[in-house]
Amino acid sequence: MHAGVRTLAARWRRHRHSRRNDTGSMPLALLVTLVGVTLSAGMSGITIGQFKDTQRAADRVAAVNAAQAGLDAGLAQIRSVYKAVGNVPGDLKCLVPTVPVLNAASGGKSDYKISVGYFLTDPAGLVSKLAPIGDLNNITGLLTGGPSAVNNLLNTVTTTVNTVTAATGVTDALQSALGCVNGKLSQVPLYALLRAEGTSGTASRTLYATYTFHTTEDNIPGGRIQLYNNGGPKLCLGAGNAAPKPGDEVVAVACTSSDLRTKFIYPKNLSLVLEGTRAPSVTNAITGVLTGAKTYPYGLCVTATTFTNEAPVKLQECVTPKSPLQQWSYEVNEQTYYATTNGTSSNGYCLNAKTTAVNSPIVVRVNSGTATTNCKSTGNLMHNFSPDAAVGAGSAGINTGQLVNSKEVGRCLDLTNEDVTGAWFTSRKLAPALITYPCKQTFTSSVYWNHKWTAPTIPIGQYKVTGQIYTVPGSGTYAGKLYCLNSPGPAGGYVWVSACSGGGNALQWTLYDQAPKYQDSYQIVDQNGLCLMAAGSLGPAYLYSNTVWSEVITAKCDGGELQKWNVPAYVNPNPLKSMVEK
Numbered sequence: 404m405h406a407g408v409r410t411l412a413a414r415w416r417r418h419r420h421s422r423r424n425d426t427g428s429m430p431l432a433l434l435v436t437l438v439g440v441t442l443s444a445g446m447s448g449i450t451i452g453q454f455k456d457t458q459r460a461a462d463r464v465a466a467v468n469a470a471q472a473g474l475d476a477g478l479a480q481i482r483s484v485y486k487a488v489g490n491v492p493g494d495l496k497c498l499v500p501t502v503p504v505l506n507a508a509s510g511g512k513s514d515y516k517i518s519v520g521y522f523l524t525d526p527a528g529l530v531s532k533l534a535p536i537g538d539l540n541n542i543t544g545l546l547t548g549g550p551s552a553v554n555n556l557l558n559t560v561t562t563t564v565n566t567v568t569a570a571t572g573v574t575d576a577l578q579s580a581l582g583c584v585n586g587k588l589s590q591v592p593l594y595a596l597l598r599a600e601g602t603s604g605t606a607s608r609t610l611y612a613t614y615t616f617h618t619t620e621d622n623i624p625g626g627r628i629q630l631y632n633n634g635g636p637k638l639c640l641g642a643g644n645a646a647p648k649p650g651d652e653v654v655a656v657a658c659t660s661s662d663l664r665t666k667f668i669y670p671k672n673l674s675l676v677l678e679g680t681r682a683p684s685v686t687n688a689i690t691g692v693l694t695g696a697k698t699y700p701y702g703l704c705v706t707a708t709t710f711t712n713e714a715p716v717k718l719q720e721c722v723t724p725k726s727p728l729q730q731w732s733y734e735v736n737e738q739t740y741y742a743t744t745n746g747t748s749s750n751g752y753c754l755n756a757k758t759t760a761v762n763s764p765i766v767v768r769v770n771s772g773t774a775t776t777n778c779k780s781t782g783n784l785m786h787n788f789s790p791d792a793a794v795g796a797g798s799a800g801i802n803t804g805q806l807v808n809s810k811e812v813g814r815c816l817d818l819t820n821e822d823v824t825g826a827w828f829t830s831r832k833l834a835p836a837l838i839t840y841p842c843k844q845t846f847t848s849s850v851y852w853n854h855k856w857t858a859p860t861i862p863i864g865q866y867k868v869t870g871q872i873y874t875v876p877g878s879g880t881y882a883g884k885l886y887c888l889n890s891p892g893p894a895g896g897y898v899w900v901s902a903c904s905g906g907g908n909a910l911q912w913t914l915y916d917q918a919p920k921y922q923d924s925y926q927i928v929d930q931n932g933l934c935l936m937a938a939g940s941l942g943p944a945y946l947y948s949n950t951v952w953s954e955v956i957t958a959k960c961d962g963g964e965l966q967k968w969n970v971p972a973y974v975n976p977n978p979l980k981s982m983v984e985k
Contacts, residue, residue, distance in 0.1 A: 465603035467984070470610040473515030473599030478614060478979060481519065481595055516600045521592035523700050524579040527613045527981035530596070532572030534611075534985045539598045546582040550574065591723040592616055593700055597979070612979040622972055623812055625666040625678035626791030627658055630756055631738065631784050638761065640675070640705075640754075640788065641665040642718060647677055653705050653716045653765040655756045667705075669795035669813065671972075672725040673732055673844065675705040675740070677718060704729040705765075707742055710752050713766045732844045733797060738787040739778050742767055747846050753778035755786040790841065799842035801969050804855040807842060808937045809925065809967035811953065814839035816968070818853040818874055819947065823886050823900055827948075836897035836954040837888075838947045839937045852877040856888075861916050869913045872927070873903050888912060890929035895957045898935060917971075922962025925970045933957035934966040 520526065520539035535557055536545065545552050553570050581588050595614040600607060628640040641656030642664040656664055663679040670676060681702035701721035707728045708714055722729060731740040732749065742752040755768040768786065770778040778786055792813040799805040799815050806816040817840035820827050825835025843850045852874060859870030873887040885903040887910040903910060908930040918924045927935040938945035939953030947954050960966060 462604035462606035463608065466601040466606040466608040467610070468601065469515045469603060470599040470601030470608050473517045473601060474597050474610055474612050474979060474982070476515070477517040477519060477597045477599060480517075481597075481614060514602050518598050520596045520598075521581040521588055522579045522594045522596060523581065523592065525594055525613065525615075526576070526579075526596040529576040530611045530983055530985060532569075532576040533596070534609075535569045536573055539596060542577065542580050543582040545573070545577060546580060553577075609985050610982060611985060612982040614979055622809070622970060623668045623670065623795040624793045625662075625668045625795075626793030626813075627665050628667055628675075628788050628790045628794060629658060630655060631782060631787035631789070633782070633784055635759060635784070636761065638756070638759075638763075638784075639665045640667065640765065642677060642703075643762070643764075647680055647703055647718055649699070649703060649717075649719050651718045653718060655761065655763045655765065657761060667790075667794055669733070669790065669797045671798045671800070672723075673730040673797055673846070674721055674725065675729075675731055676702045676721055677704070678702070705731065705754075707752075707767055710742065710744060710750060710767060710769075712769050712771075713755075713757065716754065716765045716767060730846065732846050733788075733790070733841070735841045735843050737779050737781060738789060740788060741778065743846050749846070751778070753786055754788065756784065759784050792841075796842040797844045798848050799844070799850070799854075803848045803850050804857060805842055805850060806856055806927075806968045807970075808839050808953075808965065809970040810964035811839050811937050811939075813841060814937065814953070815842040815854050816856060816955065817952075818886075818900060821851075821853045821876075823876060823881050825899060834891075834897045835899040836947070836956070837899065838952045838954050839939070840952055858912075858914055861914065866916045866918045866924075867913055869911055871903055871910050872912050872914075874900070888935075890931065890933070890957055893931040893933075895931075895933050895959070898955045898957060923960075925967040926960060927968055928960065929957055931957070932960065934960040935968065936966045938965070940965065 516538075518539040520533070520542045522529075526533070533539070536542070536553075541556060545556065548555075550570070553573050557569050557573070581590060581592050593616055595616065597612050597614060598609065599612075600609045630638045630640070632638070637658040638655040639658040639660070641654060641660055643652035643654040643656075645661065645664060647663065658665065663677075666678040668676050668678050668681075680699055699720045701723050703718040704721040706717055706719040706726075708717055719729070725746065727743050727746045730743050730746060731754065732743065733740050740754040741749040742754075744750040751770045752767040753770070755766050757764045757766050768778070781787060790813060792811040794813050796805075796807045796813050796815065799807050808814050808816075817838050819825070819836065819838050828835040840854075843854045853876075856872055856874050858872045859868045861868045871885075871887045873885045875885055876882050886900040887903040889899055889901040890909045890912070891897060891899075892909070901910070911930050912935075913928045915924055915926045915928070929935075934957060936956055936958045937953040938956045938958070939951070943949070945954045945956065946952065958966075964970075
């Protein structure tokens with residue numbers, strides 16, 4: 404009994420000694436709580452800091468996006484202001500935004516400000532020098548105000564570290580800049596420098612980019628203009644000097660002479676430009692120094708000195724957009740370049756070689772009626788000229804209703820012999836065929852009917868349209884009736900015309916503008932999926948009457964230039980270049 408009691412008491416004592424001791428638990432809990440609160444407070448500051456950093460980064464991204472939107476908007480405004488007349492900007496308005504700050508996002512969260520400067524040389528390498536002046540619309544005031552205006556402006560710019568150095572850089576950069584007078588540019592620019600300042604929150608970022616005005620057709624390679632050769636030496640229109648310069652005489656030179664002397668282009672303003680004198684100059688992106696041989700922004704042009712009989716013709720700097728003294732309308736059938744006094748009609752003078760000898764001066768002669776000097780006579784060495792296709796199409800194109808082949812750049816779709824019956828072909832038991840022929844010209848762009856084609860208009864926002872393509876004879880039995888391009892069928896072959904009133908799928912063609920894929924662009928496709936093509940390169944069977952004129956067929960589309968028509972003078976999906984941030 405007693406032993407059992409002792410045993411129970413001993414077990415009770417052991418149980419008490421094994422119980423957990425809670426002494427100090429409360430202070431420990433308070434310490435843990437204090438540490439947790441302290442850490443939470445520290446983490447909160449870190450989190451807020453990270454949030455602010457993230458917001459600043461987001462603002463910077465939004466700001467540069469706004470600046471990019473500003474460049475896009477500036478480009479759109481330039482393109483809308485400059486309405487092309489021929490191949491050069493016809494409206495010389497300065498681009499000065501009427502609203503200084505334009506919203507790039509709803510709610511005004513991101514904004515941009517744009518300005519534009521105009522130059523005769525590439526300004527891409529001048530951005531660092533021009534950055535201190537800020538808004539590029541300041542250029543006009545700096546050009547008219549001189550050095551004092553530059554210094555006054557720079558003294559107001561707090562970011563300019565060294566005003567003297569900056570002033571020197573700005574002055575250098577302004578050497579090729581163009582100013583505005585009463586909202587108009589002093590002359591046609593070659594380049595625009597766009598500046599877009601984007602803002603978002605507290606962030607601000609500024610982008611610059613360069614836009615090139617394509618005042619010359621980039622798709623004209625240039626070629627020789629040969630005088631009529633009646634068994635004598637091959638003579639071509641050429642410069643009288645091996646290193647052409649303004650004031651040099653235009654002469655008849657051996658066609659084997661250098662390209663620099665004999666290679667001409669014939670752009671939309673109807674000038675004859677010595678191609679090699681248009682070689683571009685370049686502003687070095689690092690030094691800002693102008694390099695290259697280009698002294699004449701638009702090249703040297705064949706220029707009449709005066710309109711008196713046998714007055715010499717000389718090379719002078721090309722005038723833009725055009726000058727009557729430098730305009731020459733090529734009469735295809737007479738193989739003659741006619742002059743103008745008013746820019747709208749011929750004055751009766753034409754280009755002539757004074758003699759048949761090498762280095763004979765090229766002069767203007769009035770139409771005198773004699774076999775030697777009559778501008779309308781053919782087969783005459785003195786005034787009959789035959790340009791290579793590569794010389795160019797002159798004013799021909801969409802505005803004149805002509806279809807210019809992209810490969811044969813000086814050749815247009817021609818209804819052969821101006822005869823819708825195709826009698827020349829059928830009398831020889833041949834299938835009638837349209838041809839590509841030197842593009843017909845007039846000073847008013849109103850060309851003869853067999854070169855003038857009417858096609859459906861491609862809707863805005865679309866790149867193709869389907870319909871009939873027709874011409875309307877201006878005289879004779881079929882005058883006033885519509886004649887449509889007629890597909891030869893699924894096997895392809897020679898293309899001719901038939902009365903549009905007959906209808907049918909053979910008269911339906913799909914015209915392409917710039918398509919998502921360039922290989923599809925600017926094609927004319929029949930309902931069989933075959934493309935309209937200048938086929939002379941395929942051999943003699945596709946050359947009209949043993950000449951150099953291609954006959955026109957339909958063939959499997961291959962995306963080649965022989966199957967493209969009315970390609971713009973310059974096609975560039977990325978018109979802004981040399982984008983930098985300052």
